Amino acid sequence: MEPRALSRKPSPLVGEGQLFRVQRKSRVRGSSANPEPPKRQALSSFHPSRYKRIMKNVSFTLSATDGMARRGRIDTPRGDIQTPAFMPVGTAGTVKAMYPEQVRETGADILLGNTYHLMLRPGAERVAALGGLHVFMDWERPILTDSGGFQVMSLAKLRKLTERGVTFKSHIDGSSHELTPERSMEIQTLLDSDIIMQFDECLALPAPHKEMERAMELSLRWADRSKTAFGDQPNRALFGIVQGGDDAGLRARSAAGLKSIGFDGYAVGGLAVGEPQEVMFRVIEDITPELPTDRPRYLMGVGKPDDILGAIGRGIDMFDCVHPTRAGRHGHVYTRFGVINLKNARHKDDHRPIDEASPNPNCRRFSRAYLHHLVRTEEILGAMILSQINLAYYQELVQGARAAIEGARFDDFAAETRAAWAAGDIPAL
Numbered sequence: 001m002e003p004r005a006l007s008r009k010p011s012p013l014v015g016e017g018q019l020f021r022v023q024r025k026s027r028v029r030g031s032s033a034n035p036e037p038p039k040r041q042a043l044s045s046f047h048p049s050r051y052k053r054i055m056k057n058v059s060f061t062l063s064a065t066d067g068m069a070r071r072g073r074i075d076t077p078r079g080d081i082q083t084p085a086f087m088p089v090g091t092a093g094t095v096k097a098m099y100p101e102q103v104r105e106t107g108a109d110i111l112l113g114n115t116y117h118l119m120l121r122p123g124a125e126r127v128a129a130l131g132g133l134h135v136f137m138d139w140e141r142p143i144l145t146d147s148g149g150f151q152v153m154s155l156a157k158l159r160k161l162t163e164r165g166v167t168f169k170s171h172i173d174g175s176s177h178e179l180t181p182e183r184s185m186e187i188q189t190l191l192d193s194d195i196i197m198q199f200d201e202c203l204a205l206p207a208p209h210k211e212m213e214r215a216m217e218l219s220l221r222w223a224d225r226s227k228t229a230f231g232d233q234p235n236r237a238l239f240g241i242v243q244g245g246d247d248a249g250l251r252a253r254s255a256a257g258l259k260s261i262g263f264d265g266y267a268v269g270g271l272a273v274g275e276p277q278e279v280m281f282r283v284i285e286d287i288t289p290e291l292p293t294d295r296p297r298y299l300m301g302v303g304k305p306d307d308i309l310g311a312i313g314r315g316i317d318m319f320d321c322v323h324p325t326r327a328g329r330h331g332h333v334y335t336r337f338g339v340i341n342l343k344n345a346r347h348k349d350d351h352r353p354i355d356e357a358s359p360n361p362n363c364r365r366f367s368r369a370y371l372h373h374l375v376r377t378e379e380i381l382g383a384m385i386l387s388q389i390n391l392a393y394y395q396e397l398v399q400g401a402r403a404a405i406e407g408a409r410f411d412d413f414a415a416e417t418r419a420a421w422a423a424g425d426i427p428a429l
Contacts, residue, residue, distance in 0.1 A: 058194070058237040058264060060296050064406050068288065068315040071405040074265075074296055076142045076194045077235045078134070081109040083296065084312045084401050086394045087144060087320040092117045093127075093137040096325045097383040098391070100139045106388065107395030110142040110194075112320045115187050116151035119177070120170050124190040132192030144195035144320075145188045146300070147226075147241075148179050150202045150269075161201070163218070181225035193236070197267065198226035200241045205275040212245035219243045219269075220257040227261050237264035239298060245270060246279050248286040255290040266291045267298040268316070272307070281310050288315035305334060305397055306421070309414050312401050324394050328386030331375035334393040335363065338421035342386070346428040347372040360392045 057075075064071040074081040088095045088103055091114045095103050103111065113133055118124060130136050133143055152159060152166050159168035165180030184199040200219040203212060223240050230238045240263035244250030258266060268287055271280045284299065291297055298318035299311050308319050324334065331343040335355050350368035358364060362385050374382030397417070404413035 066405045066408050066410040069405045069410040079141045083317040084398045087112045089322045097387040106392040113145045115148035124187040128190040142194040145193035147184045147197040147199040149200045181222045182229040185229040195237045198223045204273045216243040239265040241267045241269040251287045265296040269300045272301045284314045324390035325387045328390045329383040334390045337425045342375045
């Protein structure tokens with residue numbers, strides 16, 4: 001049965017083709033269009049014909065729920081995104097220590113690109129002139145770009161915040177820049193992002209109530225300006241970002257304001273910035289009922305596997321975090337046994353693989369002794385292997401969650417997964 005489109009009053013800022021839908025049963029479908037080569041000549045190794053935007057509106061289908069956990073699919077011009085979804089982070093046009101095809105082989109449907117870093121190096125206009133971020137990094141599937149607001153607040157030097165936006169000095173070379181809602185929309189469009197984030201202000205927690213309120217209200221005003229600057233782009237999506245710190249009342253006001261503006265998806269920002277996990281879970285549990293059921297929900301910058309599992313159970317659909325690749329570069333690997341520290345001396349004479357029952361060949365191929373050696377000698381191959389294992393495990397986790405939600409057994413899946421983590425690694429030799 002064809003899903004019924006939800007009625008939404010047309011707006012000059014959002015194309016009618018961006019109607020979102022809810023459907024109890026759905027079949028996964030991919031794009032069958034054969035895109036034409038772009039006019040711009042590109043290096044033959046990029047195969048740029050794959051990256052031509054297919055005129056297909058962005059939509060969201062909710063196919064199953066289990067408690068607050070949700071199973072769905074986001075359709076974009078460059079392919080479908082199965083949810084719950086984990087997005088590997090390609091900060092500067094690369095997922096560190098990984099080839100694009102390796103990232104895709106882990107099961108990732110979408111990557112995250114970083115507006116702040118890409119605007120500084122190599123520059124949004126340069127990326128656009130080279131065919132857009134998909135061509136530039138040879139990634140043909142969807143890309144979500146963050147707004148740059150978090151990095152401006154956390155990395156930039158000598159920043160000055162005004163109603164207009166933020167002026168700051170680059171953490172790289174000290175050069176001066178300005179980022180406003182309008183410029184953030186322009187940069188993300190130049191990068192040819194499929195999902196664009198509003199420009200917002202993100203505070204570290206804990207913070208005084210007045211400061212959380214000020215930042216939340218400023219982010220709402222910037223959300224309205226972001227929506228206006230985004231304009232009518234029916235084959236892209238624009239997400240609003242709920243702010244308000246750890247205060248339920250401020251979060252509810254933020255969500256209400258964003259819904260009145262109208263966005264294609266809603267992110268929960270300002271978490272995983274120093275607060276305890278129980279505070280994060282409480283905020284998520286409070287805010288998800290305030291968000292539309294027919295739009296994707298994205299928890300920004302989260303997190304570790306237990307964070308993701310807990311947030312899925314509280315109604316979140318999308319995640320991103322640098323943690324799996326960063327942990328891999330530091331010798332930590334995620335498996336069904338929990339996290340394993342390969343720097344530990346217990347592994348130096350261990351001929352056994354990480355997990356001989358894993359579906360991931362890298363978990364079965366290399367001995368713990370060899371991986372311990374690579375980590376201790378800081379060989380690049382160690383970072384590559386462990387990053388791949390971690391990203392693959394994150395994808396296994398969300399794939400397992402999707403299947404469990406479809407089978408109405410998410411709570412059992414979460415309990416079994418946590419029990420396996422708690423049991424720990426195999427005994428040392």
